[in-house]
Amino acid sequence: MPAPESAAPSASAAVAPATSASITTTPDDRASAFRAAENGGEAVSGGSLLVAAYAVILVVLMLTVLRVFLRQSGVGKQMDALEAALKEARARADAK
Secondary structure, eight states: OOOOOOSSOOHHHHSOOOOHHHHTOOTTTTOOSOOOOTTOOOSSOHHHHHHHHHHHHHHHHHHHHHHHHHHHHHHHHHHHHHHHHHHHHHHHHHHO
């Protein structure tokens, strides 16, 4: 009975033999530095994107402050109504 073949290739099969093409690479071929695309101008400049990002952050911040202000004024009105109701209840209790 023959031995079953494994699904994974052997270690010796995974190593590719060296060829003259892989030996003659230059450091520029392996460079990992950024190189701008040729003939690929920017659609939107970085400065415009930065200003737009700060504008969005500012609008979100202002809306958050406005929301907190409106909620605080609503809570203040509720507290005033509760204080008035409490005074009225104390006055009724004292009248009895």
